[in-house]
Amino acid sequence: MDLKKPQVVRARKRPELYLPHAEMGKVRLRFAPEPSGCLHIGHIKAVLLNQNFAQKFDGKQIMRFDDTNPAKENNEYMDKIIEVLKTMGIKYEEVTFTSDYFPQLMDMAVKLIKEGKAFVDDTPREQMQSERMAGIDSKCRNNTVAENIELWNEMIAGSDRGLQC
Numbered sequence: 001m002d003l004k005k006p007q008v009v010r011a012r013k014r015p016e017l018y019l020p021h022a023e024m025g026k027v028r029l030r031f032a033p034e035p036s037g038c039l040h041i042g043h044i045k046a047v048l049l050n051q052n053f054a055q056k057f058d059g060k061q062i063m064r065f066d067d068t069n070p071a072k073e074n075n076e077y078m079d080k081i082i083e084v085l086k087t088m089g090i091k092y093e094e095v096t097f098t099s100d101y102f103p104q105l106m107d108m109a110v111k112l113i114k115e116g117k118a119f120v121d122d123t124p125r126e127q128m129q130s131e132r133m134a135g136i137d138s139k140c141r142n143n144t145v146a147e148n149i150e151l152w153n154e155m156i157a158g159s160d161r162g163l164q165c
Contacts (some may be wrong), residue, residue, distance in 0.1 A: 020054055027059030031092065033081055035065050036072035047090055060093040067097045108154075113148045120151035122164045 019027065029050040041051040047061075054061040061114055063085075065072055085092075098105075112118035121128065131138060143151070154162030 001118045017049070017052060019057065022057045022059075023059045027053055027057040029054055029059060029061045030064050031061060032064045034047070034069065034072070035067065035074060035078035035081060036069065037077060039081055039084055044088075044132070047085065047088075049124045051090055054091075061091065063092040063095045065095070065097050067099050076122065110149070110152065113152060114145055116145060118148075119143050120148045132135070 030051050031043075031047045043088060050061050053059060061131050063082075065078060065081075079106065082095075109118060113120070119138075119140050120143070123131070123138050123140060128138065149161070151165050155165050
């Protein structure tokens with residue numbers, strides 16, 4: 001580096017954020033934190049992007065609490081998340097909960113299993129993660145539809161076998 005020449009640092013132009021096929025007034029965005037802890041920087045980035053798009057396209061932002069893991073969730077965190085977003089000036093049109101949609105989600109899961117587009121997996125978490133990183137298909141990927149439906153029903157029943165999946 002030549003110390004005699006001053007360094008000029010130019011700010012990069014921020015890229016324009018857009019949704020290529022968005023229609024004015026039809027954009028609906030969902031922010032879905034799990035109420036199991038405080039918001040982190042990734043949450044804030046997501047909710048600010050959502051608000052930007054909602055404003056830009058005259059759309060709506062929906063707060064959907066991902067309340068599908070009752071062992072980890074806490075109403076105190078839900079209240080704190082709402083308070084933080086209010087302080088930040090984040091606006092949303094409605095508050096919903098993933099559990100509000102359980103019947104539809106369950107029906108869609110069965111449909112995907114029957115179409116061969118989803119499968120039930122009982123691979124232990126650590127093994128699943130290492131296989132995923134190595135690009136190895138799960139052994140469960142080749143289960144028959146009947147085997148998957150049987151395991152799905154075990155999951156719904158909360159049986160010991162179902163809890164492994």
